Amino acid sequence: MITSDCHERESESTASPMKAGSAGRRGRPVSISNNKSQAHWLIEGGEMGKLIRSMDWTRTPLGPIESWPQSLRTTVSLCLASNFPISLAWGPRHVQIYNDGYWPICGGKHPQSMGQDFTECWASPWPVIEDAFTRARAGETSYIENQRMFLDRNGYLEETFFTFSFSPIRDETGGVGGLFHPVTETTIKMLSERRTRALRDLAARAGKAQDVEEAFTLAAQTLADWDLDLPFVLFYVVDSQGDEARLVTQKGLAAGSPASPRSIGLSTPGGNAWPLAEVFRSKQTQQVDDLETKFGSLPCGPYPESPSTALVLPIIPPGCGGALGFLVAGVSARLPLNEAYRAFYDLAAAGVTAAVASARAYSEERKRAEALAEIDRAKTAFFSNVSHEFRTPLTLILGPLEEELAESHDPLPPARRERLEMAHRNSLRLLRLVNMLLDFSRIEAGRIQASYEPTDLAGLTLELVSVFRSAVEKAGLTLNADCPPMPEPVYVDREMWEKIVLNLLSNAFKHTFDGSINVTLRWRASHVEMTVADSGVGIPAAELPRLFERFYRVKGTKSRTHEGTGIGLALVKELVALHGGKIVVESKEGQGSIFAVTIKTGREHLPPDRVEAARTITSTATRDSAYIEEALRWLPNSSLQTAGSSIACAADGAALSKGAEPGADARKPRVLWADDNADLRSYVSGLLAPYYAVEAVADGEMALDAVLRRPPDIILTDVMMPRLDGFGLLRELRSDPRTRTIPVILLSARAGEESAAEGLDAGADDYLAKPFSARDLLTRVRTHLRLARLRRESALDLEAANKELEAFSYSVSHDLRAPLRTMDGFSQALLEDFGSRMPEDARRYLRMIRKGAERMSALIDDLLSLSLLSRQILNKQKMETAALVRHALRDLDPEQRDRRVEIKVGSLPPCVGDPALLKQVWINLLSNALKYTRGRDPAVVEIDSRMEGKDRVFFVRDNGAGFDMAYADKLFGVFQRLHREDEFEGTGVGLAIVHRIVRHHGGRVWAEAAVDQGATFYFTLAGGSKE
Amino acid sequence: MSSNHAVEILLVEDSPQDLELTLRALRKANLANRIHVARDGAEALEFMFCEGAYAARTIEDTPKVILLDLKLPKVDGLEVLRRLKGEPRTKATPVVVLTSSKEQRDLVESYHLGVNSYIVKPVNFEQFTQAVLELGMYWLLLNQRPGGER
Known part of the structure; x- marks a missing residue:
């Protein structure tokens, strides 16, 4: 059914009007004559000349060539000599003779068409040429350009274009003997032009699409106008999962017909109306043939014949991994599917792809823009709603509060009055904030209603400044206002001007701790300038550009309060702009800031309908008391005296x-x-x-x-x-x-x-x-106080336990040693005073008593230093490890006497730790090494270090008795010994001390050894050992 | 100049065993002639300040050196040291602490209070004898100068 290539088609058209004619031709074979001498004038006539010579013309109305009149001969030789396609229609039966150039026009009709009745041969386009033909027979030359006609030359009706003329040929009688018919086929040019127009149209119309579906719809509508090339088009869009394609638009076929199913699965190839699954996979165009077998006759235009072939083309916009959709396009039943036609399909698909891509880009852009606009609208609406909604309850709070506070008949006791005053003050503050937010949302939504009135600006400004005077003076600052009367009234919205001045004053007051605040107003003809200068903390230069941004707050500056919304100055800027003015700031850190507001004089710059206009929306004017009450609260030591309170x-x-x-x-x-x-x-x-x-x-x-x-x-x-x-x-x-x-x-x-x-x-x-809530706060405070007390108590317990331990080890230090000394001392006294009279055994016993006492003493010393470690605070410092080792070795010098000991010291970088404790570590490790190498000659002790990952590892290696690694875990335990007392003396505490000191430093200690192969002790000092 | 009968060494020691061993060591060094023994801190202070049982003594009869144990009944050694060194009349008498304690804080405290020497009694008797000998000699000799020069 489907073939990948089909340049030529075999038409099986049964509806061809040529059928009868063809049958007639078949019944009239042309006989070939070998008589060359009879038509020598035809010798130069090319292939057609040969054909004409060879034909038996006796069976035609023209009779044998020899009998042809001179006029016919001349015309035929002219025709054959020309390269231009020419045909003749001679005699009353319009016998057709043509040259080599005309031959291809005849297509499959040749050679039967030679000598055939012209009207019979060209019966299919006859309706469009009859008139010209008839006129020429009547002696009038006719010329027709690019005539579209359907030729059945290749076994089917083919859409073609010709430019031709019919000229009468006078014969010997002077009448019209025949017609001279030069022809040019312009099919290629005309189709190419038509298709170019189609593509241009497609680009122009579908390119306007704003979303993918619309791109397909517009493309389908456009292509429907070009049904001569595209008898039907179907557009399928791949769904988001990529497992089905949905028919979005179609032309030429009704949706849902067998050839235009509403959806086609993409997961399984084969068995579907169209091979979309295959194309989806291969991303390559596919041709589908034998449509009639598949779907029956398709009811699409423009011809009665049903298209037999269609192409399935993928739509793959750039940036998409695969096809987004498919174009299924029929192939005209009356056009050969040649290279040019195929190229047209490709270009059409490319045009659709471009339209889809741009629609996609457009719709994504639009979605983004819409989302942003929506967020912006929502934000503005939110602010507006919130502010409005807040104002109602606030009003209901403020009203009753003020009434209650104003009550003079039955005044509240002071303590209760204070609480109400606090509520009142803070309600006012909230109202001010809400009003500011509302102003913003109105400015944002373009709904702010200014009412510009001619105003005595100096008077209004002075009035506003005076509101702040008491607060400023209470803070120990001076407030100067230099506002001479203006020569003419200035158009301002009074509420807005009030907000501008009060916000700037409030800002200055907030950041000024000594010096003054100066307000000036100056007339400058085209504008007025107001400045608010303070001697406050100033603003860092880096912060200035963002100062007027909404919710922006200068960080880390000294101010009377950290409270603030970050919208005061931003609002001032907007309000000034509404007066056609601007605000600038100059500031030096530590010296102060100057805010300068300029607004234009006159009224030309203001919208005429807002000059002296009435307000229809709620006023957001905030009582100036709200500003001042708030400012007063920033003062330290603020004892609420404004409200006569006594808290x-x-x-x-x-x-x-x-x-x-x-x-x-x-x-x-x-x-x-x-x-x-x-x-x-x-x-x-x-x-x-x-x-x-x-x-x-x-x-x-x-x-x-x-x-x-x-x-x-x-x-x-x-x-x-x-x-x-x-x-x-x-x-x-x-x-x-x-x-x-x-x-x-x-x-x-x-x-x-x-x-x-x-x-x-x-x-x-x-x-x-x-x-x-008050309850929440109290609960938390109570809980944390209790927790802290528990912590403190357990800390005290721990401290007590520590003290006890300390006392214990203190008395151990004293009292355990005294009896030992007694044993030793009196044993010695006995030996000295009576030794000579004692048997040898008695003296040996006394010596053993003394040895025991000494050993006990050593044990006590070690235990004491071990217990000391747990209480000791590390005195960490950087020190030379090499020097530490040197000192340790010097202390151990006596142990090396009378022995051959080789000590190798490698590279020992400085370390950080407690010098006394680390020396103890080295002493213990080295004395350990010396002790267990006692039987070696020479004893070899290596002291070195190396890096292991990020840690510096120090180690002491000896060639001594070593130990069995099976007991390695017991090595560092207290009183753990791996050798018998009579092999190597020791208390079993030394390594425990090493372990404890190293751990105390955050390091670790371990050992490797084998029996009689020596031992190596390693340790690290975490965080201490540095290169 | 001290009289011949004056006490040269005040030994403050509560343990009878240690006392005997110390005396034995002093004897060996020929220093045992004029030793007075106090068995606790209170007695040592009474002796030095001529109070109680020693009220008949004259305070100028000060020993040339005091050997003081730290762990004493009643008034402990450090307290005795503090009192002696805090009193102008007794401040100049050298005090050698003779103790079993190796505790750092005892040592520090003793020096802080003005001790002149600090000896940790070794368990080994020879070493002990040696230490007593050396220190006793040193302080006795040092104090054998004319009293006027002090």
Whole structure:
């Protein structure tokens, strides 16, 4: 059914109108005559000349050649002499004679077509040539260019194009004897042009597609216009799993017909309507033949004949590993599938591929853009919703609070009033933040409604500055305002100008600790300039470019508070821009900052509909009291006097004790509480005061001072604080042995697992996210105090046990030795005073008593130094290992007397450790080596080191008695001995001491040996041995 | 100049065995003639400050050297040392600590309090005798100078 190659086709068309004619031709064989002399004028006539000469013309209406009139002869010889395809139709029966050039046009009709009736021979295209033919018979020359016609020359109707003319030939009678018919076949050119147009069309239309499916649909629509070349097209798209192809669009065939199934599986080749699975795999175009056998007659245009062949082409956009889809395209029933036609299919598939690729790129780009736009919209909507939703409950909080506070008939007792005032202040602050966020979301959404009014800007500015005066002066600063009256009103939105001025003042106040804040306003004709200059901490140059970015906060600068949203300055910038103005900042670290706002004068730059316009959306003007209340709270020692309160909030470090006697406080656990927010400071202090003695401070440094002055039982600290933040405080506390064990709870507004983990990593005992409940806080404090007490108690127990042990070893040192000395001393006295009168055995016994006492003494010394090790604090320092070994050897000198001992010292790099203890290690290892080499002559002791991985390994090797490796694990145990006392003396403690010292240094010690083959002792000092 | 009858060595030792061994060592070195023995810290202090049983003594009759054990009943050796060295009248008398203790802190504390010598009593009797001899001689000779020069 399917053949890979089929350039020529065998048409079995039964519908050919040629059938009858062909049958007729078959019944009229041409006889060949050998009479050459009769037609000598035909000799030059090429192949056709030969044919004409050889034919028996007597059976034709023309009769024998000899009888042909001169006019015919002349015309025939002209025709045969020409290279141009020419045919003649002579006589009333239109007998056709043609030359070599015309021959291919006849195709399979030749040679029957020679001498045939022209009208009969060209019956198939007759409808399009009849008129020209008839006119020429009537004596009128006709010319037709690129005439499309269907020739049955190759056994099927073939779509062809010809340019030709018919010219009348006058015969001897003067009438029209025949027709002169020069012809050019333009099929190749015309098809090529048509296909080029199709491809251009495809590129133009399908290239506009915005997604893959649309690309296919547009491609199908476009290609449908070119059904002469593409009788049908089907587009299949591969699904995401790659196991099925789905029909997305089709032209020429209805969807779901046997030849156009809606889906075709890709997993199993064979048995499907189209070999998509095969093409999917091979990525190569495949040709499918015998479509009629497969599907029956296909009901597609443009001809009555059904296409018998189709091509399946993969659509593989660049960057895709495999086919994304398939183009199944029918081959015209009336065109040979030649190279040019095949190339057209390839180009069409390439065009579709390009359209699909660009659609894919486009749709991905669009999806990204849409996603971004969606996020942006969502964010703006979120801010807007949140801010709106917050304002309602805030209003309901503020209203009743203010009423309650204003109540004069039945005033609240001061303690309860304080709490309400705190709530009121913080509600105002929240309202201000919410308003700022709302402003932002409105600016973002382009919904901000400014109302520009002609304003006495100097007056308004002075009014706003005066709001801040008391707070600034309370902080010991001066506030100067130099705002001369402006010559004409300036168009500003008053609410916005208020926010600009108050935010800049608030910012200046926050970062200025001494000196002044100066506000100036200047008229500069085309614009006005306002500057807010402070003598504060300034802004590092690197931070300036980002200063006006939203949520950006300059890190690590000194400020009155760490509180802030990072949106104040960003908002100011937006508001200034809405006035057609700009804001710039100049700053020098340590000297201060100048913010300069310029806005245009006049009203030309403002949108006319917003000048003196009414507002329709909620005002976000925040009462200036919110700014000032907040600013006042940044002052240290802020004792809430603005609200006439009496809560003593000991920001200066004095213990806060609310109504409790000092005696009672002394017994209470002491809590140190650090936070830069004065309200929170007093709120938490109030919560804790009934149970604990609370000291509240405003930042990490004050906290550290307070801790060192008098360590509290527990520390609660905020994370974000000026000067020294919570993490910094933790670091300081944990690095000081005096404060290392004090429990610390971090309180922070930064919620989330991550922050908690960060806090715990930094050494905090607990982490509490704001807002926290009073009960939660109290529980945590109680828990950690209890834990700390338990820790302390167990530490005390341990200390007591240690002390006991120390006392024990102290008395061992004294009291165990005294009786030994008695034994030894009196044995000696006995020997001295009565030795001469004693039998030899008695003297030997006394000597044995003395030896026992000495051995016991050595044992005591070793045990004492072993027990000492567990209490000793390492005094680590860098030292010369070689010198250490030298000293050890010198101490061991007596053991080497009267013996031949070779000591080889290799390369010993410096090490880090406790010199006294390491010397002990070397002494013990070397004396061990000397002891067990006693029988060797010479004894050889090697002392050396080498690298093993990252560790420096020191070792002592001897050629002594060695030991059985089976007992290697017992080597370093206390009192473990591998030799009998009478072989090698010793207490069995020396190596245990080595082991303990090395382990104490974080190193390890091990040995290798064999009986009578010597032993090697290795040790490392982790972290100590350096090259 | 001390009188011939004056005590030259005050030996403060509670253990009868150690006492005998020490005396034996001193005897061997011909230093045992004018030894006074105190059996605890309190007695040593009474002797030195002429109190209690020693009220009849004159304080100027100070021994040339004091051999002091550290582990003593009643008032321990370090306390005795502290009192002696804290008192102008007794401060100049050399004190040799003679003890079983090898404890670092005893040694450090003793020197801190102004001890003149510190001897760890060896178990081996010959070594012990040797040490007593050398130290006793040294301090006795050193103190054999005219009292006016002190």
